[in-house]
Amino acid sequence: QAATRVGAVAHDLVIVANRLPVDRVTEKNGRAAWRRSPGGLVSAIEPVMRAHDGVWIGWSGGNEARLKPFTVDGLHLVPMAMSETEISEHYEGFSNGTLWPLYHDLIAKPEFHREWWDTYVKVNRRFAEKAADLAADGATVWVHDYQLQLVPQMLRELRPDLRIGFYLHIPFPPTELFQQLPWRRQILEGLLGADLVGFQLPGAAQNFVRLVRQRVGHKTHRDLVYLPDGRTVRAAAFPISIDASGFEELARSEAVTARAAEIREALGNPRKIFLGIDRLDYTKGIYARLRAFGELVSEGALDVDDAVFVQVAVPSRERVEHYRNLRDDIDRLVGRLNGDLGRIGTPAISYMHTSYPREEMAALYRAADIMVVTPYRDGMNLVAKEYVACRIEDDGALVLSEFAGAAEELRQAWLVNPYDMNGMKAALLEAFQAQPKEVTRRMRAMRKQIAQHDVKAWADSFMTELELAEDVQHTKTLR
Numbered sequence: 299q300a301a302t303r304v305g306a307v308a309h310d311l312v313i314v315a316n317r318l319p320v321d322r323v324t325e326k327n328g329r330a331a332w333r334r335s336p337g338g339l340v341s342a343i344e345p346v347m348r349a350h351d352g353v354w355i356g357w358s359g360g361n362e363a364r365l366k367p368f369t370v371d372g373l374h375l376v377p378m379a380m381s382e383t384e385i386s387e388h389y390e391g392f393s394n395g396t397l398w399p400l401y402h403d404l405i406a407k408p409e410f411h412r413e414w415w416d417t418y419v420k421v422n423r424r425f426a427e428k429a430a431d432l433a434a435d436g437a438t439v440w441v442h443d444y445q446l447q448l449v450p451q452m453l454r455e456l457r458p459d460l461r462i463g464f465y466l467h468i469p470f471p472p473t474e475l476f477q478q479l480p481w482r483r484q485i486l487e488g489l490l491g492a493d494l495v496g497f498q499l500p501g502a503a504q505n506f507v508r509l510v511r512q513r514v515g516h517k518t519h520r521d522l523v524y525l526p527d528g529r530t531v532r533a534a535a536f537p538i539s540i541d542a543s544g545f546e547e548l549a550r551s552e553a554v555t556a557r558a559a560e561i562r563e564a565l566g567n568p569r570k571i572f573l574g575i576d577r578l579d580y581t582k583g584i585y586a587r588l589r590a591f592g593e594l595v596s597e598g599a600l601d602v603d604d605a606v607f608v609q610v611a612v613p614s615r616e617r618v619e620h621y622r623n624l625r626d627d628i629d630r631l632v633g634r635l636n637g638d639l640g641r642i643g644t645p646a647i648s649y650m651h652t653s654y655p656r657e658e659m660a661a662l663y664r665a666a667d668i669m670v671v672t673p674y675r676d677g678m679n680l681v682a683k684e685y686v687a688c689r690i691e692d693d694g695a696l697v698l699s700e701f702a703g704a705a706e707e708l709r710q711a712w713l714v715n716p717y718d719m720n721g722m723k724a725a726l727l728e729a730f731q732a733q734p735k736e737v738t739r740r741m742r743a744m745r746k747q748i749a750q751h752d753v754k755a756w757a758d759s760f761m762t763e764l765e766l767a768e769d770v771q772h773t774k775t776l777r
């Protein structure tokens with residue numbers, strides 16, 4: 299098949315994701331260029347891509363109509379153009395106005411619009427066609443995340459010879475919530491185009507299998523779905539992780555060590571630093587955690603000379619209404635808390651609305667005594683894992699929401715229910731007052747977990763299971 303596609307270069311591995319693993323940057327001379335984005339996914343997939351002559355299909359983040367395939371650090375990248383309407387209806391609309399809130403426990407109200415759905419289908423089809431074009435005979439295609447759930451089925455129709463894996467980076471909702479979606483059956487059938495569907499947690503995989511049985515009517519047994527055409531689809535958990543040794547090395551570097559000391563100094567060397575780093579997203583529980591901290595200060599349990607809260611909020615999805623409102627709410631809260639509780643030179647909250655490179659993040663992690671991660675719902679939460687990887691001296695307390703996927707692995711954190719304001723205040727105070735021995739005991743255990751389960755192990759296990767999944771199909775057809 300590959301040979302008949304004149305002019306197309308065939309690849310043995312195709313990664314399909316909404317975003318390319320690079321960011322558009324402006325160089326000193328004013329020219330636009332690409333820079334590798336700091337995300338862990340690229341570093342995980344990079345070795346696999348190199349070993350298999352891989353290519354990565356994704357959106358550049360802009361609205362350029364024409365962009366040619368290009369190579370950065372030896373990685374082959376194929377940009378997908380998105381029109382303004384598509385950005386607004388596929389990315390901001392169906393992906394982030396419908397699916398994101400629906401898959402995150404309805405923390406915000408999802409909107410259901412038929413035009414958004416139509417554009418979602420159209421964009422998914424274009425990604426599937428591009429993947430079909432680039433994949434060699436019998437190649438492996440790995441499709442990522444909620445923006446592209448129809449790609450597996452569309453791709454299988456175009457290219458039945460391919461081995462297709464799908465991985466969902468965000469939670470998969472309980473069946474009762476998923477049923478609200480007017481296009482629930484199409485999404486389930488879209489995912490069933492894959493040989494292996496991966497989720498963060500076992501509970502998510504179970505939700506999916508149950509929905510397939512109830513809504514589509516296929517036979518299932520444990521983690522397997524049996525399709526009428528004889529194919530088998532497996533649904534399983536692959537908790538994602540970070541480049542733990544990379545972060546640790548960075549945290550140990552002289553530059554980061556010096557920068558961490560500088561940060562503490564700049565904050566007036568308070569006894570303890572609390573830290574939050576999140577995309578500015580309503581699922582992250584930023585507002586509630588700042589309120590909890592504010593109450594502790596106003597009640598006198600904490601003093602601004604002893605403690606400061608550093609909150610970094612990374613700008614995100616700024617044209618979506620829920621996100622704009624959230625920004626205003628947090629601006630107002632931070633202003634009020636500092637106005638009420640701060641003193642000259644010692645604010646209660648040190649708030650930054652910006653994104654930082656990995657080096658600065660590592661320095662913040664090293665400077666912070668207490669990391670506060672309190673999402674209402676989160677697929678995994680890699681910030682919690684990054685903090686642990688950077689605590690090279692086995693100290694530092696992690697306050698972590700029970701509703702982050704990471705809580706299933708980081709059992710020694712101070713676990714909290716972010717809806718319980720008093721519980722959250724108590725946990726912040728306990729972490730603040732904990733004995734160094736206790737902090738170290740907990741951190742050691744968490745560091746061991748992260749060192750043993752890094753992002754490379756994650757990518758390897760998904761790829762291995764995907765190969766096995768295909769073998770199951772083969773033995774079936776041979777029988």
Ligand code: G6P
Nearest residue numbers: 316317394443444467468614615
């Ligand atoms: C989450 C999603 C990713 C997404 C990222 C950033 O981690 O799982 O698919 O790329 O957020 O969001 P953005 O909308 O900027 O791509």
